[in-house]
Amino acid sequence: MDFDFDSEQNDLREAVRGLLTRVYGDSESRRRVTTAEPGFDDKTWSRLAEMGILGLPFAEEDGGMGAGPVEVAVVAEEIGCVLAPEPFVEAVVLAGGLVAARGSAAQRSELLGALAEGSLLPAFAHAEPGTRWTASAAAVTATPDGDGWSLTGVKEPVPHGARADVLLVSAVVEGGTGLFLVRGDAAGLTRTGYRTHDGGRAASVRFAGTPAEALGEGGDATAAIERALAEARIAYGHEAIGAMDTALRTTAAYLKTRKQFGVPLSKFQALTFRAADMYVSLELARSVALWASMVADAGGDVVSAADRSRLQVSRASRHVGKEAIQLHGGIGVTAEYSIGHYTSRLTAIDHVLGDGDWALSRLAERVSDHETVDPLGAPYAG
Amino acid sequence: MRLQLSPELEAFREEMRTFFTTQVPQHIRDSVAARRHVSKEHYVETQRVLHAAGLAVPHWPVEWGGRDWTPLQRHIWREEMQLACVPEPLAFNASMIGPVIAAFGDQEQKERFLPGTANLDIWWCQGFSEPDAGSDLASLRTAAVRDGDDWVVNGQKTWTTLGQHADWIFCLVRTDPTAEKKQRGISLLVFPMDSPGVTLRPIELIDGSFEVNEVFFEDVRVPAENLIGEENRGWDYAKFLLGNERVGIARVGSTKRLLAQAKEHAREITADGRPLSEDPRMAARIAEVENELLALELTALRVVANSADGKPHPASSVLKLRGSELQQAATELIVDIAGPLSLASSAGEGSDVPDWARVATPEYLNHRKVSIYGGSNEVQRTIIAGSILGL
Numbered sequence: 001m002d003f004d005f006d007s008e009q010n011d012l013r014e015a016v017r018g019l020l021t022r023v024y025g026d027s028e029s030r031r032r033v034t035t036a037e038p039g040f041d042d043k044t045w046s047r048l049a050e051m052g053i054l055g056l057p058f059a060e061e062d063g064g065m066g067a068g069p070v071e072v073a074v075v076a077e078e079i080g081c082v083l084a085p086e087p088f089v090e091a092v093v094l095a096g097g098l099v100a101a102r103g104s105a106a107q108r109s110e111l112l113g114a115l116a117e118g119s120l121l122p123a124f125a126h127a128e129p130g131t132r133w134t135a136s137a138a139a140v141t142a143t144p145d146g147d148g149w150s151l152t153g154v155k156e157p158v159p160h161g162a163r164a165d166v167l168l169v170s171a172v173v174e175g176g177t178g179l180f181l182v183r184g185d186a187a188g189l190t191r192t193g194y195r196t197h198d199g200g201r202a203a204s205v206r207f208a209g210t211p212a213e214a215l216g217e218g219g220d221a222t223a224a225i226e227r228a229l230a231e232a233r234i235a236y237g238h239e240a241i242g243a244m245d246t247a248l249r250t251t252a253a254y255l256k257t258r259k260q261f262g263v264p265l266s267k268f269q270a271l272t273f274r275a276a277d278m279y280v281s282l283e284l285a286r287s288v289a290l291w292a293s294m295v296a297d298a299g300g301d302v303v304s305a306a307d308r309s310r311l312q313v314s315r316a317s318r319h320v321g322k323e324a325i326q327l328h329g330g331i332g333v334t335a336e337y338s339i340g341h342y343t344s345r346l347t348a349i350d351h352v353l354g355d356g357d358w359a360l361s362r363l364a365e366r367v368s369d370h371e372t373v374d375p376l377g378a379p380y381a382g
Numbered sequence: 383m384r385l386q387l388s389p390e391l392e393a394f395r396e397e398m399r400t401f402f403t404t405q406v407p408q409h410i411r412d413s414v415a416a417r418r419h420v421s422k423e424h425y426v427e428t429q430r431v432l433h434a435a436g437l438a439v440p441h442w443p444v445e446w447g448g449r450d451w452t453p454l455q456r457h458i459w460r461e462e463m464q465l466a467c468v469p470e471p472l473a474f475n476a477s478m479i480g481p482v483i484a485a486f487g488d489q490e491q492k493e494r495f496l497p498g499t500a501n502l503d504i505w506w507c508q509g510f511s512e513p514d515a516g517s518d519l520a521s522l523r524t525a526a527v528r529d530g531d532d533w534v535v536n537g538q539k540t541w542t543t544l545g546q547h548a549d550w551i552f553c554l555v556r557t558d559p560t561a562e563k564k565q566r567g568i569s570l571l572v573f574p575m576d577s578p579g580v581t582l583r584p585i586e587l588i589d590g591s592f593e594v595n596e597v598f599f600e601d602v603r604v605p606a607e608n609l610i611g612e613e614n615r616g617w618d619y620a621k622f623l624l625g626n627e628r629v630g631i632a633r634v635g636s637t638k639r640l641l642a643q644a645k646e647h648a649r650e651i652t653a654d655g656r657p658l659s660e661d662p663r664m665a666a667r668i669a670e671v672e673n674e675l676l677a678l679e680l681t682a683l684r685v686v687a688n689s690a691d692g693k694p695h696p697a698s699s700v701l702k703l704r705g706s707e708l709q710q711a712a713t714e715l716i717v718d719i720a721g722p723l724s725l726a727s728s729a730g731e732g733s734d735v736p737d738w739a740r741v742a743t744p745e746y747l748n749h750r751k752v753s754i755y756g757g758s759n760e761v762q763r764t765i766i767a768g769s770i771l772g773l
Contacts, residue, residue, distance in 0.1 A: 001391070001454065002384045003684045009383070070383045252771040272767035279766050280704060283697045287680035288673075294385040311670070312677050363673060364665035368649070371642045372465075373676050375683070381386050 001376060003290060009074055016078040019047055024082040027338035033085060034199030038163040040085040046118045054092055055116025058100050063113030069231070069296035073238040073289070080242025083345050085199055087123075089239060090159045091115065094232040095122035095168050101224045102179055102216040111166065111181075123164035125155040125182075125205050126225070133354040135177070135226040140207060142171035142178055149180055149214060150188075151207040159352065161203030162193025169205075169212065176220030180212035187211060198348040199341065229353055230306035234296060236349045237289040237306075237313040243349075244282045244316060247324040247342040251275060254328055254339075271327055278320045285316035291375055299382035304366075307359040314356025317346040395458050398437075402466035406431055414467040415639070417741045419591070422505070422547045428469045429476075429502040438471045439500045443484050446496045453686040464635025474506040474543075475499045477630070478623045479552045482570070486611035486619055495572075507575070509539040509553030509597060510620065517761050519554075520565045520617060524599065526555035533557075533571060533609070535579075535602040541755070545582055545595040548575045558614050568616035573604040589744035590728075624757065631756060632705035634679045640712035641672055647719045647738055658719060671711050678704050696770050703762040706752040713746040 005013070023044050024030045033041045048054055057072050058064025065071075072093060079088050092115065099111050099122065114120035128139040140153030151171050161167065167182045182189060188210040193203040215221070252275055255265040265271050292309035296302045321343035325332035332339045350356070374380075387395065403411075410424045432438040433447065441456055442448035451459070463470055470476075480499045483491055498504040515522040524537025535555055545551070552572045561567030575582065579602035584592045611619055645668060648659035658664050678701070685695040716738070717724045723739035733740075753759045767773040 001387050001683065001687055003687050005383060248771075252773060255773055266773040269764075272771070272773040273760070273763045275771055275773060276763040276766035279770060280700050283700050284674070284677040284681055284704065287684055287697075288677045290383070290684070291385070291676075291680045294383055297383065298385040300385070308673055308676060311673050360666050360670055360673075361662075364662060364669040367665050367669040367672065368645060368659055371645070372638045373672055375676060375680055376385060376387055 005070070005074065009070060012071055013074045013078060015051060016048075016053065016075050017081070019044070019051070020078055020082050020084045024084050027083075027341065028336075030083055030085065030199070030341070031335070034195075038160075039195065039199065039201040040087065044084070045086055048086060048088070049116065049118030052116075053088070054118055055112065056092065058096065058108075058112045058116065062100065062108040063116045064100075065116075069234065069293040072231075072235050073293040076235045076238035077242035077245075080239035080244075080345075081246050083199075083243060083246075083341055087121070087160050087200075089232055089235045090123065091121055093235045094228055095124045095164075097228045097231055098124060098168050098179060098224065099215065101228060102221055104216050107181070107215065120165045121160065121163060122166045122168060123158055123160045124228075125158040125161055125167045125169045127155060127157055129154060129156050133358050135222050135229060137170040137172050137177045140169065140171040142173050142180055142212065145209075145211065149212045151180060151182065151210045151212045154204065154206050156204040157196070157202035158205045159196075160201050161205045162191045163201060167205065168215065169207070170221070170225060171212075173218070173220065177222045177225065178218055179215040179221040179225070181215055182207070182210055182212045196348060198345040200348060226303055230303045231296060233306040233310050233353050234289070234292045234302070236353065237285075237292060237309040240313050240317050240346055240349050241282070241286050241289050243342050243346055244278075244285070244320040247320055247339060247346075248275070248278050248282055250339055250342075251278070251324045251327050258329075265327075274323055274327060278323050281316040281319045285312045288312040291380075295380045295382070298380070301379035304363075305380060307362050310354055310359035311356050311363065314350050314359065317350050318356070321346040391454065391458065394455060395462065398459055398462040399466065401435060401437065402463055402468045405435065406466070406468045410469065411467040414469055415643075416737055417745055418737075420469050422544075425469055425472055426502050426505075429471050432468075432471060433501045438502075439476050439480060441477075442480060442496075442500070446480075446484055446492065447500045454683075457682065457686040460630050461635040464633065465639060467639065472502055472505065472544075474508050474548075474552075475502060475504070478508060479506050479572070482552075482619050482623050483610060485622065486615075490607070491610065505544075505547050505549045507542050507545040507548035507551050507597075509542060509551045511541045512538060513540055517758055519620070520568070522554055522556060522568065524553070524555050525559065526557050526569065526571060526604070528557075528606075529603075531606050533604040533606065535571065535573075535599045535604055537599050539597045539599075540585075540594075542582075542595045542597050543593055545575070545597055546584060546592065550574055551580075551597065552610070554616050554620055557616075561614065565617040567614055568620075569613050570610040570616040570619050571604050572608050572610060573602065577602050577604070579603070587748060588750075589748040591744070591748060593748075632678055632682045632701040633709055634675065634682055634705070637675055637705070637708050637712050638679075640709070640716065641668070641675060643738065644668060644712060644715045644719055647716065650736075651719060651721065664719070667715065671708065671715060674704075674711075675708055678708060699762060699766050699770065702756060703759050703766075706759060709752050710746075710749050713742070713749045717742045717746045 052065045053075055055064035056067045060066045096115050142149045142151050165184050169180045169182050170177050188208040190206040191203050196202050258265045288309050292305040295305035324339050325343055328339050331337045406428055410428055429438050439447045440449035440451050444450050483495050512522050526533040526535045554568050555571050556567050557569040558567030579600040581598040583596045585594050649657050651658040681697055681700055685698045688695050720739035720742045723735050724743045726735040727740055727743050729735050729740055
């Protein structure tokens with residue numbers, strides 16, 4: 001048992017941090033990038049590709065780096081530290097993860113190779129209006145059409161759905177939920193993109209008899225979706241840890257410099273105790289986030305570990321995000337200062353794939369299945 | 383980053399588990415499991431069984447019974463002990479005065495005290511807090527004045543836990559009232575509780591128990607050789623003592639056991655025609671405490687896996703704060719599961735209320751102490767804000 005990063009992982013962190021700090025070290029530059037389309041910086045995306053980050057978790061024969069969940073965690077945390085808008089978790093971990101898990105050799109090689117090179121952006125079109133956080137599809141249906149399939153229905157919100165070159169779409173098939181590929185230029189595809197509150201991008205995606213290709217063998221992919229969502233929840237957990245870490249450090253620095261009543265705010269115990277509580281929330285969440293990635297690495301029960309991470313990170317994100325603004329005072333709710341953007345991003349992460357109460361409901365259903373939780377034993381140790 | 387324990391540590395864990403569940407008398411472990419009062423005899427018997435196997439003071443120097451274990455091994459040892467409902471080696475001996483004497487005592491003191499301290503032949507109690515020196519311990523006033531070969535002690539200590547069983551007391555006393563900083567004029571003296579001039583008065587607690595005491599000193603003569611370490615360095619020893627085994631204070635194993643009991647009891651209580659455990663709100667409450675406990679356990683593991691270089695991990699300050707809150711959350715949960723049965727705390731024979739429900743509220747009330755002792759949670763927040771966040 002070991003919670004330390006090895007030297008290669010530390011090098012990876014330094015490299016990613018170096019790049020992202022150069023681009024987004026000043027929060028004004030992030031604002032500029034997120035205000036313009038496509039909402040992230042194409043040059044930075046290419047740099048990440050050159051560094052191997054966009055192929056990090058994929059097998060080498062598919063054009064990837066063959067790295068594991070811990071390397072993914074390192075990158076996600078650095079993304080969170082500066083709120084880099086590049087869709088690493090969305091495109092690489094989630095959409096790419098589905099292709100890696102279910103795609104045929106030809107699909108993997110084509111899509112993951114291009115994703116790793118930075119020349120193709122995939123997005124997972126899964127959420128449907130009126131439902132939330134399930135692994136299955138209900139409103140978008142797939143019907144066989146000649147050699148391929150045709151899709152009908154609406155997906156929304158689809159993160160980066162308007163910009164994506166290829167959509168991975170979950171749709172109702174006989175016996176469950178299937179996964180399909182839809183090219184960005186497909187007929188009968190209507191995409192309406194918009195900005196999300198955290199500076200990201202999402203879209204409404206309408207399928208009207210849109211031609212689609214089955215991912216891999218086709219058939220029910222619910223379990224694969226559940227697993228890919230779990231891996232993305234774990235990675236988002238690290239992105240949130242990075243964001244909370246910066247939010248707390250920014251808040252502590254502010255308390256030391258901002259003066260009221262003739263003294264720095266750090267002289268007021270009512271404020272410093274609340275900052276201490278933020279630290280407690282952050283460190284407890286960090287422990288679970290790291291553990292969840294170690295469970296994924298060890299081949300343990302990644303779905304359960306992701307729920308546990310999601311719950312802890314969600315509670316911490318809300319606590320740290322809200323307190324970071326309150327301890328700043330009025331400047332915390334302005335767009336020109338950084339801290340509110342951290343809270344906005346934490347709020348987005350909290351809702352994209354399941355919030356804390358949602359994770360808690362799932363854990364509560366199974367709480368009687370075990371007497372105690374052994375984080376180093378079954379079912380987590382693999 | 384690696385989740386699994388090494389094969390050696392797996393074997394170590396198994397060895398600990400086997401020892402604790404087979405070598406410590408079942409009736410003693412049953413009484414801890416039932417959260418009944420642990421008697422002096424049970425503490426002594428258990429510690430001697432542990433010490434005979436080298437498991438009472440593994441964190442001491444090897445020549446005095448230590449095992450030279452890593453922090454992770456010590457963590458596993460403690461967790462397994464708590465999970466197996468083994469009364470832990472008396473903290474005043476094993477975690478407090480023993481390590482201080484081993485580190486700062488002279489050879490004669492080590493030979494005189496350490497073997498009996500490890501084996502619980504001497505039962506120690508702690509003379510630190512005073513009526514006007516709680517969180518602000520350094521303002522203590524109990525005075526020791528040199529008179530020939532003796533120190534003469536006058537004053538009062540309080541919150542002296544299990545002082546009623548104690549043979550000896552280790553006591554912080556003011557030996558230089560003129561020192562510029564109040565921390566500088568304090569020394570550490572040890573003396574028998576039956577010394578002339580020592581009076582002990584029990585304090586009844588809110589749960590009806592007698593755990594803590596006031597101790598009064600009136601012209602108590604303490605031979606000069608009973609000063610531990612250097613004169614006026616007592617504050618350093620106190621800090622050493624309180625910082626010792628900070629990780630153990632999280633009490634994860636013990637809270638895990640409480641939570642497992644809570645689940646079991648929730649199955650035994652019927653609410654609206656079904657087991658309370660099936661009520662979604664109750665299940666969610668248990669699941670949330672369970673997850674927070676997991677977060678605490680993982681944080682403790684992060685700290686012990688990392689502290690091999692001797693520097694305390696910054697996250698270690700979280701352990702006391704959150705550990706105490708979760709012990710309290712678990713005891714509160716059990717009271718709520720007991721519901722109206724929790725009123726029957728003093729029921730005797732002829733009552734149908736199960737034992738666990740009878741002890742629930744006294745235990746909950748008693749556990750309010752855990753966020754107060756060992757540096758109150760407000761002191762912990764001060765430490766986090768100051769030494770970690772630089773505020």
